[in-house]
Amino acid sequence: MLFDQRTRTELRDAGLSQDDIAEIEQNVVEQSREDAERVQSFFDGRDVVYSDMELTHGRDDYPEHDLEYVDLFTHSEDIRGFVRFDTWGAYVEGARVLEELDGEPAVVELTLGPTVDDRVRFAGERSRLE
Numbered sequence: 001m002l003f004d005q006r007t008r009t010e011l012r013d014a015g016l017s018q019d020d021i022a023e024i025e026q027n028v029v030e031q032s033r034e035d036a037e038r039v040q041s042f043f044d045g046r047d048v049v050y051s052d053m054e055l056t057h058g059r060d061d062y063p064e065h066d067l068e069y070v071d072l073f074t075h076s077e078d079i080r081g082f083v084r085f086d087t088w089g090a091y092v093e094g095a096r097v098l099e100e101l102d103g104e105p106a107v108v109e110l111t112l113g114p115t116v117d118d119r120v121r122f123a124g125e126r127s128r129l130e
Contacts, residue, residue: 002028002076028077036072036079039095042105042122043070043083050126053116062129083110090116099128 002025003011011021043049050062066086072095073081081092094111098121107123123129 029074032074032077032079035096036074036081038097038105039079039108039110040070040072042097042108042124043067046124049122049124050129051120051122052129053112053118053120062126064126083112088115090114094119 003021008021012018016024046067049065049067051065052062055063068084068086068089070083070092071081072079072092079092079095081095083090083092091113092110093113094109096109097105097107098109099105099107107121107128109119109121111119121129
């Protein structure tokens with residue numbers, strides 16, 4: 001159930017049927033699943049990515065990261081998972097495609113949890129972030 005009870009009541013009072021509400025919820029869940037798959041496809045097959053993440057001891061504005069894996073899943077409309085770099089990792093609490101190139105994700109954004117607590121852009125080429 002995507003909408004809380006108050007929101008459902010307001011939507012019904014505005015003229016939407018229970019079936020309409022269920023269809024909207026299903027569409028949002030499907031869009032989230034598709035977004036997760038598109039973001040995942042950006043990372044699949046990459047060994048290195050670049051980000052705009054501020055690193056404590058980093059000197060680069062757009063540091064390079066050796067990528068081990070990204071594992072994303074959806075729960076209702078939420079995209080969650082884990083990203084693992086060479087020596088550390090972080091929970092993913094949100095994800096979206098920011099830019100495309102020839103119909104494929106070129107820049108993505110992950111909302112990273114504890115240890116980072118920030119939105120971070122990732123690209124396959126450093127120049128895409130500049």
